[in-house]
Amino acid sequence: xxxxxxxxxxxxxxxxxxxxxxxxxxxxxxxxxxxxxxxxxxxxxxxxxxxxxxxxxxxxxxxxxxxxxxxxxxxxxxxxxxxxxxxxxxxxxxxxxxxxxxxxxxxxxxxxxxxxxxxxxxxxxxxxxxxxxxxxxxxxxxxxxxxxxxxxxxxxxxxxxxxxxxxxxxxxxxxxxxxxxxxxxxxxxxxxxxxxxxxxxxxxxxxxxxxxxxxxxxxxxxxxxxxxxxxxxxxxxxxxxxxxxxxxxxxxxxxxxxxxxxxxxxxxxxxxxxxxxxxxxxxxxxxxxxxxxxxxxxxxxxxxxxxxxxxxxxxxxxxxxxxxxxxxxxxxxxxxxxxxxxxxxxxxxxxxxxxxxxxxxxxxxxxxxxxxxxxxxxxxxxxxxxxxxxxxxxxxxxxxxxxxxxxxxxxxxxxxxxxxxxxxxxxxxxxxxxxxxxxxxxxxxxxxxxxxxxxxxxxxxxxxxxxxxxxxxxxxxxxxxxxxxxxxxxxxxxxxxxxxxxxxxxxxxxxxxxxxxxxxxxxxxxxxxxxxxxxxxxxxxxxxxxxxxxxxxxxxxxxxxxxxxxxxxxxxxxxxxxxxxxxxxxx
Amino acid sequence: xxxxxxxxxxxxxxxxxxxxxxxxxxxxxxxxxxxxxxxxxxxxxxxxxxxxxxxxxxxxxxxxxxxxxxxxxxxxxxxxxxxxxxxxxxxxxxxxxxxxxxxxxxxxxxx
Numbered sequence: 001x002x003x004x005x006x007x008x009x010x011x012x013x014x015x016x017x018x019x020x021x022x023x024x025x026x027x028x029x030x031x032x033x034x035x036x037x038x039x040x041x042x043x044x045x046x047x048x049x050x051x052x053x054x055x056x057x058x059x060x061x062x063x064x065x066x067x068x069x070x071x072x073x074x075x076x077x078x079x080x081x082x083x084x085x086x087x088x089x090x091x092x093x094x095x096x097x098x099x100x101x102x103x104x105x106x107x108x109x110x111x112x113x114x115x116x117x118x119x120x121x122x123x124x125x126x127x128x129x130x131x132x133x134x135x136x137x138x139x140x141x142x143x144x145x146x147x148x149x150x151x152x153x154x155x156x157x158x159x160x161x162x163x164x165x166x167x168x169x170x171x172x173x174x175x176x177x178x179x180x181x182x183x184x185x186x187x188x189x190x191x192x193x194x195x196x197x198x199x200x201x202x203x204x205x206x207x208x209x210x211x212x213x214x215x216x217x218x219x220x221x222x223x224x225x226x227x228x229x230x231x232x233x234x235x236x237x238x239x240x241x242x243x244x245x246x247x248x249x250x251x252x253x254x255x256x257x258x259x260x261x262x263x264x265x266x267x268x269x270x271x272x273x274x275x276x277x278x279x280x281x282x283x284x285x286x287x288x289x290x291x292x293x294x295x296x297x298x299x300x301x302x303x304x305x306x307x308x309x310x311x312x313x314x315x316x317x318x319x320x321x322x323x324x325x326x327x328x329x330x331x332x333x334x335x336x337x338x339x340x341x342x343x344x345x346x347x348x349x350x351x352x353x354x355x356x357x358x359x360x361x362x363x364x365x366x367x368x369x370x371x372x373x374x375x376x377x378x379x380x381x382x383x384x385x386x387x388x389x390x391x392x393x394x395x396x397x398x399x400x401x402x403x404x405x406x407x408x409x410x411x412x413x414x415x416x417x418x419x420x421x422x423x424x425x426x427x428x429x430x431x432x433x434x435x436x437x438x439x440x441x442x443x444x445x446x447x448x449x450x451x452x453x454x455x456x457x458x459x460x461x462x463x464x465x466x467x468x469x470x471x472x473x474x475x476x477x478x479x480x481x482x483x484x485x486x487x488x489x490x491x492x493x494x495x496x497x498x499x500x501x502x503x504x505x506x507x508x509x510x511x512x513x514x515x516x517x518x519x520x521x522x523x524x525x526x527x528x529x530x531x532x533x534x535x536x537x538x539x540x541x542x543x544x545x546x547x548x549x550x551x552x553x554x555x556x557x558x559x560x561x562x563x564x565x566x567x568x569x570x571x572x573x574x575x576x577x578x579x580x581x582x583x584x585x586x587x
Numbered sequence: 588x589x590x591x592x593x594x595x596x597x598x599x600x601x602x603x604x605x606x607x608x609x610x611x612x613x614x615x616x617x618x619x620x621x622x623x624x625x626x627x628x629x630x631x632x633x634x635x636x637x638x639x640x641x642x643x644x645x646x647x648x649x650x651x652x653x654x655x656x657x658x659x660x661x662x663x664x665x666x667x668x669x670x671x672x673x674x675x676x677x678x679x680x681x682x683x684x685x686x687x688x689x690x691x692x693x694x695x696x697x698x
Contacts, residue, residue, distance in 0.1 A: 256657075259655060381650050384650040385654050456623055463620055465650070468655065472651070482670055484668060491676075
């Protein structure tokens with residue numbers, strides 16, 4: 001086998017094949033692509049590969065080093081687990097969207113320059129939008145449009161930054177940026193990355209869109225978008241103090257909302273904000289230990305957050321709702337979903353023997369040892385909130401919390417259990433064998449997680465958090481409410497834009513329609529009469545076939561105008577890829 | 588507005604015999620952890636008081652209760668809204684123009 005085989009190739013090929021095959025057959029291919037991606041990652045060696053010249057630019061799509069490999073490792077594993085979990089889905093568009101999304105994520109991981117990075121970045125943005133839309137309900141359509149608009153804004157920040165950077169420095173290379181000499185265009189790129197990392201206040205797309213995605217789409221999205229952003233921040237912006245502060249604020253902000261949310265998948269979405277906060281903080285602090293902590297936590301997080309979304313997705317799939325006030329008392333009828341969910345819940349909470357314990361404590365200890373004690377304290381507060389909301393509140397009110405409400409349950413397919421089982425096994429395995437994870441990290445690891453004090457501190461913190469919940473358990477009862485967040489302001493901007501369209505633009509449109517009806521239309525009717533005469537007198541009999549052809553084209557164009565943004569976006573992607581292919585071939 | 592119609596939660600239901608035993612087990616386990624904390628202390632406390640026995644136990648319960656009360660308080664006063672909050676604020680679509688009238692208004696017939 002070659003020293004480097006790009007994992008994106010498997011997923012791109014898989015997307016094409018799934019498109020060609022019927023849904024029943026095509027759904028078996030993506031797990032195969034995931035397995036091949038694992039083999040490709042395990043067999044690749046550090047180095048620079050896949051250099052090519054395109055449109056006069058020297059580009060590279062195969063930078064393989066320790067930082068890229070640790071993310072690629074877990075991306076490939078989670079792709080396999082996610083596709084096993086999604087094996088029962090016969091909608092091939094969902095599989096195609098997931099394949100393209102993962103291909104984009106791997107493209108970003110191995111990108112050597114900003115141009116290749118941007119292509120992968122945008123492929124992720126478009127394809128993940130479809131993972132929201134393909135749930136095919138009004139709520140997901142609206143959430144998908146907001147998601148896409150916000151990510152387009154983030155992508156434009158990256159694009160503007162990289163173009164200005166090239167103008168100033170004459171390079172496309174994606175390398176570490178020194179905080180002391182960072183320019184405005186570097187900060188523009190950082191803001192674009194921060195959109196995808198859900199750094200507050202740019203985060204509200206995440207709890208808005210993820211709960212509305214397909215059951216399986218949310219599992220993929222929980223793994224790749226924010227973690228790709230964490231990777232690019234670690235690659236380019238390590239040591240930027242502002243990230244350390246914003247990351248710690250994210251850890252607190254996420255658990256605050258998770259404590260009061262009612263929808264299980266929205267609770268988990270807010271928890272992504274919180275958990276990614278640990279990673280962003282570790283990157284911002286920028287020591288070898290905190291960078292290691294960020295990477296280790298990203299690895300562990302992808303596995304347990306995927307498992308949490310799989311558990312909540314199984315609830316939604318089976319009971320038809322993920323709202324805690326409508327669930328409750330399901331333990332006797334869904335015990336295995338509960339047990340598997342709890343493995344992830346104790347992992348994310350940092351219980352000894354599970355993966356979060358060996359990763360989260362590394363970041364917190366690193367922050368404290370590098371004299372960022374206040375940031376470490378903030379992260380400890382967030383650790384309490386994590387266990388309170390995801391470890392106790394969510395499972396308590398979904399599986400216990402009173403008598404069974406008698407919801408009709410759909411059987412959970414075997415493949416969903418298998419996906420969850422694999423995730424649970426890895427959460428436990430990393431917890432008891434931290435060396436498995438530590439040997440992948442970019443810097444030498446000096447941290448020892450299993451000391452008597454670390455274990456006792458974790459048990460004290462989490463045990464007494466449980467006591468706090470017990471005392472407050474009635475007050476913590478979920479309510480059928482939503483909570484306002486920064487998306488309130490995004491929507492205000494959207495409504496403002498609509499208002500502009502409704503009043504001045506509509507008035508202009510009315511005036512133009514009137515003008516056209518009075519002046520333009522009459523002129524055109526006159527011209528039409530002249531050409532009709534000319535047509536009858538001279539042209540008929542020569543080009544009769546043209547009229548037929550024009551009519552057919554017109555009919556085709558009419559059919560293409562569905563009025564649905566998702567159709568236009570898909571068409572734009574197809575046309576874009578076709579132009580890309582043509583330029584590639586003849587360029 | 589939902590923030591004004593919040594009702595105080597009903598009192599907790601009485602615990603069954605199994606739950607009572609579990610609660611006792613929890614109290615015993617927590618007491619054991621605090622007792623262990625008398626002998627096992629942090630290598631390098633970062634604030635001074637975090638080296639005291641029982642600090643992290645108190646931290647856990649105080650932060651959990653403080654966070655729960657603060658967040659629920661915010662939800663009940665200004666953050667929490669009815670589930671259809673945004674749908675109610677969507678601008679209502681304009682009434683559709685009758686097709687025949689629209690057709691006639693432009694003043695051109697078919698051919």
